[in-house]
Structure formats: structure tokens, C-alpha cells
Amino acid sequence: MNEKVTIAIEKREMASGKAGKKLRKIGYIPGAINRKGQDSVSVKIKTDELMKNISKYGRNYLFTLDLGGNESYAAMIKEMQHSPIKGEVLNVVFQEVSVTEPIKLNLNIKIVGKEALDLKKLHPVQQMDKIHVTGLPQDIPDFIEIDVTDLNLNDKICVGDVKFPKGIESEIEADKIVLVINETKLDDSSAEDESDDKTTEAVSEEN
Structure with missing residues (x-):
């Protein structure tokens, strides 16, 4: 408490x-x-x-x-x-509120471990920004934390995979997807810059 x-x-x-x-x-x-x-x-x-x-x-x-x-x-x-x-x-x-009666709240999701994904050129794509939970007022956290450190491409986190604090539950279906891990792609401008660099190198070699 x-x-x-x-x-x-x-x-x-x-x-x-x-x-x-x-x-x-x-x-x-x-x-x-x-x-x-x-x-x-x-x-x-x-x-x-x-x-x-x-x-x-x-x-x-x-x-x-x-x-x-x-x-x-x-x-x-x-x-x-x-x-x-x-x-x-x-x-x-x-x-x-009453400390003996459960309440329902939508809690923000806080993702930790993104640095590990960055090294793999991956990033999490959230399907949910908040999770609806139930619990006694004194047990309600400020947010729900999800650690993505050990996840890989195409891995996903469902509601059933989330580790809720003691006394906190969610009525959302366990197979509801919270986030998936996708590959980080270069944007068009970055791709063009890279192409220009290669072209410049080729011209330099010819000269």
C-alpha cells in the first residue's frame, strides 16, 4: 500500500x-x-x-x-x-474515492529498453497508447511499464504478456496486441543522400 x-x-x-x-x-x-x-x-x-x-x-x-x-x-x-x-x-x-472499492482507469504505457532496439535497427510500434485497468485506488500506479530490451524483429507484446503491479488487473482480452517490433527503415531523404554519396565515390574513382 x-x-x-x-x-x-x-x-x-x-x-x-x-x-x-x-x-x-x-x-x-x-x-x-x-x-x-x-x-x-x-x-x-x-x-x-x-x-x-x-x-x-x-x-x-x-x-x-x-x-x-x-x-x-x-x-x-x-x-x-x-x-x-x-x-x-x-x-x-x-x-x-473509497480505499475498499476498486476503480477503473486508463493508464499510459511507458516503454523502456528502446536503446537496445536502436542497436538492432528496430523500433516498437504501439497498437495501444493506454491500458484500461482495475484496482484499489491506493494500488494504482502512474503508468504501466513495458520492457522491450530483449525483443527482436516481429516480436509482439499482448495484454496477457504485460506484468501488472500487484493488485492491478485489466479486463482487456489477453490476446489484444499492445505493440509489435518493426525494422527501422531509412527515410527517402537518407536513402537519396546515401545514393548521392556512392555516385560521388564512383566519379572520384574514375578520375
């Missing part, structure tokens, strides 16, 4: 766009906590504290949101809105 990580939050009374802009100027991110069958709670979180914890634990981590020591919520980040120009976080939405 993941260690308990607490993030301090504060109640937010005004939920207008102008109020959110003012909060961001003084170092806060406006947010909300969605609760099943109940009204959502408008909150604000210190920007540096939120970003520090996301950087360390990832977006899929189960955080404890502490509201001034009076209330607390076990919650995960459901959505973050970013500015299209500056990329700054405009707001964050948490989802309250």
Missing part, C-alpha cells in the same frame, strides 16, 4: 473566473472535490505544494486532502486544466 500523503486545502467561496485568476496570482490553484452522490466541494490549493506532490508521486496517487484539520478526503486527481499558451495549471478537479 502507498504511504499516506496529505495535501492541505482550503475552502473556496467564490467560483468565478475572475476569482480564480486572483487566486493564481497569489500562488493558489482553484479546485473542486467531486463526491459520489453529494455536492462537490470548492477548494483552493497552494500551487507549489500540489505540483511538488504530483512531481514526486504522480497524478494517479491517492492523496489525503486535509481541510484545516476539520475534514479530510481520500481523493485522486481526475482532471487538470492547463493554459494553452503558458501551460500553467488553471484548475484541478479531485475525485473522492
Whole structure:
């Protein structure tokens, strides 16, 4: 089970766009906590504290949101809105969850070992960018890792071959292809350059 990580939050009374802009100027991110069958709670979180914890634990981590020591919520980040120009976080939405009830999430796939494939002039071609998984909130990882170090041409990884962390399962069919290994081909421009080089060498020899 993941260690308990607490993030301090504060109640937010005004939920207008102008109020959110003012909060961001003084170092806060406006947010909300969605609760099943109940009204959502408008909150604000210190920007540096939120970003520090996301950087360390990832977006899929189960955080404890502490509201001034009076209330607390076990919650995960459901959505973050970013500015299209500056990329700054405009707001964050948490989802309250139960530590005893499994949840479903689409997790990103992280491929490791590409350097070994490069030496063989091979590369992985993904058929899936995400894998739909089920597990308790505290067991959900930030991504699913797939190691391609020892793979060769035409090898493939199916869902059934993926090593999921303890407590994590996928309902996707086991024979569903996640990625295949293809040969790395030179692009047309590289091929033309190589052809030009050979032609130049031939002319030089004749001279």
C-alpha cells in the first residue's frame, strides 16, 4: 500500500473566473472535490505544494486532502486544466474515492529498453497508447511499464504478456496486441543522400 500523503486545502467561496485568476496570482490553484452522490466541494490549493506532490508521486496517487484539520478526503486527481499558451495549471478537479472499492482507469504505457532496439535497427510500434485497468485506488500506479530490451524483429507484446503491479488487473482480452517490433527503415531523404554519396565515390574513382 502507498504511504499516506496529505495535501492541505482550503475552502473556496467564490467560483468565478475572475476569482480564480486572483487566486493564481497569489500562488493558489482553484479546485473542486467531486463526491459520489453529494455536492462537490470548492477548494483552493497552494500551487507549489500540489505540483511538488504530483512531481514526486504522480497524478494517479491517492492523496489525503486535509481541510484545516476539520475534514479530510481520500481523493485522486481526475482532471487538470492547463493554459494553452503558458501551460500553467488553471484548475484541478479531485475525485473522492473509497480505499475498499476498486476503480477503473486508463493508464499510459511507458516503454523502456528502446536503446537496445536502436542497436538492432528496430523500433516498437504501439497498437495501444493506454491500458484500461482495475484496482484499489491506493494500488494504482502512474503508468504501466513495458520492457522491450530483449525483443527482436516481429516480436509482439499482448495484454496477457504485460506484468501488472500487484493488485492491478485489466479486463482487456489477453490476446489484444499492445505493440509489435518493426525494422527501422531509412527515410527517402537518407536513402537519396546515401545514393548521392556512392555516385560521388564512383566519379572520384574514375578520375
